[in-house]
Amino acid sequence: MKMHIIQEKWSDILNMIKIEHDVSDVSFNAWLEPLEVYKVEGNVVTIIVTNGSMALDYINKKYLLPLKVSIAETIGQDFEISLVLPEDIKEEFKEPPTAAPVSLNENIEKANLNPRYTFDTFVVGNNNKMAHAASLAVAESPGEAYNPLFIYGGVGLGKTHLMHSIAHFVLQKNPSAKVLYVTSEYFTNELIDSIRNGNNTTMSKFREKYRNIDVLLIDDIQFIIGKESTQEEFFHTFNALHGAKKQIVISSDKPPKDMEILEDRLRSRFEWGLIVDISSPDYETRMAILRKKEELDGYKIDDEVIEYIAKNVKSNIRELEGSLNKIMAYANLEKSEINLALAEKVLKDIISPNQKRIITPELIIEVVAEHFDLQPSDLTGNKRNAKIVFPRQIVMYLCRSMTEVTLKNIGKVLGGRDHTTIMNGIDKIEAELNGSNAAPTQEIIDILKKKINPSK
Numbered sequence: 001m002k003m004h005i006i007q008e009k010w011s012d013i014l015n016m017i018k019i020e021h022d023v024s025d026v027s028f029n030a031w032l033e034p035l036e037v038y039k040v041e042g043n044v045v046t047i048i049v050t051n052g053s054m055a056l057d058y059i060n061k062k063y064l065l066p067l068k069v070s071i072a073e074t075i076g077q078d079f080e081i082s083l084v085l086p087e088d089i090k091e092e093f094k095e096p097p098t099a100a101p102v103s104l105n106e107n108i109e110k111a112n113l114n115p116r117y118t119f120d121t122f123v124v125g126n127n128n129k130m131a132h133a134a135s136l137a138v139a140e141s142p143g144e145a146y147n148p149l150f151i152y153g154g155v156g157l158g159k160t161h162l163m164h165s166i167a168h169f170v171l172q173k174n175p176s177a178k179v180l181y182v183t184s185e186y187f188t189n190e191l192i193d194s195i196r197n198g199n200n201t202t203m204s205k206f207r208e209k210y211r212n213i214d215v216l217l218i219d220d221i222q223f224i225i226g227k228e229s230t231q232e233e234f235f236h237t238f239n240a241l242h243g244a245k246k247q248i249v250i251s252s253d254k255p256p257k258d259m260e261i262l263e264d265r266l267r268s269r270f271e272w273g274l275i276v277d278i279s280s281p282d283y284e285t286r287m288a289i290l291r292k293k294e295e296l297d298g299y300k301i302d303d304e305v306i307e308y309i310a311k312n313v314k315s316n317i318r319e320l321e322g323s324l325n326k327i328m329a330y331a332n333l334e335k336s337e338i339n340l341a342l343a344e345k346v347l348k349d350i351i352s353p354n355q356k357r358i359i360t361p362e363l364i365i366e367v368v369a370e371h372f373d374l375q376p377s378d379l380t381g382n383k384r385n386a387k388i389v390f391p392r393q394i395v396m397y398l399c400r401s402m403t404e405v406t407l408k409n410i411g412k413v414l415g416g417r418d419h420t421t422i423m424n425g426i427d428k429i430e431a432e433l434n435g436s437n438a439a440p441t442q443e444i445i446d447i448l449k450k451k452i453n454p455s456k
């Protein structure tokens, strides 16, 4: 069964409540974590409170509004919420969500494509002109124009939107085309499952699925870095499809040449076709994107509010859209007028950090500590157990690679360590990243870099 977008984004929705309402871990684990989306019908989301009637009562009082707001902000649409207990549900409880691969085979309806991610809704600006043109060319002539098409750019800048647009376009022209959109993470997990099952049938099913496609779109390819058997399998998939003149579209957060520890044979293949980038949108494009969204959602919003968002939310289109969703959600729920004062109030948390996100060792320490469930003082202190030493070395490495701060000053911030200690720490992480089992450390570094600087 296909998951509803609310189910897909459920953990984001809960995490937004955690952040915006400053919910402690204890409360989060007690009240929010146990909530599960049972179904979404019309504009009603049925949520199962798995931990009993007292919890249901309390959540009704305390978390109903935050849930509504968070859903509206994330999805861009208002929903009513119905809380139920497991025993209230007659049908089989808890259908396991199929984190379905996005199989678009015969028909667009069944395909797990976002219906809104089409060329029609994509605003073309200076930041994405080339990527848009290349995507359209590929959609019009799959396997002929540029193969592979490699689209790269920072978080939330429209790579997935363009990939879905290609898929929609191809399917519209030829509904029986075999189009498959997956994230590289999904590809990896499916491969691992096939290998784990350990028999030839599952492996050959996997291969048949991926090699018998007209257009394969694989998102966020950077996540296969360091995963040897995934790279190996993807290499063969790539060759089979490319050899048969089938279209491959790949997205990544960086160009192939900057994808360290990507196998050379894959890197060179990624460079066979066309490489295009998407950068951050300029002011005019941001305005146009907001206007487009206003039009699609049927909103009517004052220029000054739109201008305020476009001026202040610069680096990430997801955040740009999220800001508008958030204002609309608040205005709806509080039945208030949409004006600049409301926008400033609602966006205060988004806009200030966006303006002053300067990367400092202190910020890095804070993010790394939070990631590893430690206190910043653990990292700057003297304890030497493994639980702390590794994160501390990660801090050293990230300070070195993400700031201009000298080794001496990194040492100072890290509790007065001398520069050779910092150098040793950096060497340690670099050795891991260059070693045979680099993937787990690389993954941690990638995640932390995104947390420290989401706009990169």
Ligand SMILES: Nc1ncnc2c1ncn2[C@@H]1O[C@H](COP(=O)(O)OP(=O)(O)OP(=O)(O)O)[C@@H](O)[C@H]1O
Pocket (backbone or CB within 6 Å): 117, 121, 122, 123, 124, 125, 128, 153, 154, 155, 156, 157, 158, 159, 160, 161, 162, 220, 289, 292, 317, 318, 321
């Ligand atoms: N040019 C554009 N016109 C209209 N909407 C856009 C445009 N670019 C991005 N968006 C919207 O911004 C949001 C984020 O885009 P998308 O998910 O495609 O980003 P991404 O580059 O794939 O991000 P990530 O790196 O997180 O995977 C989407 O809702 C998308 O529709």
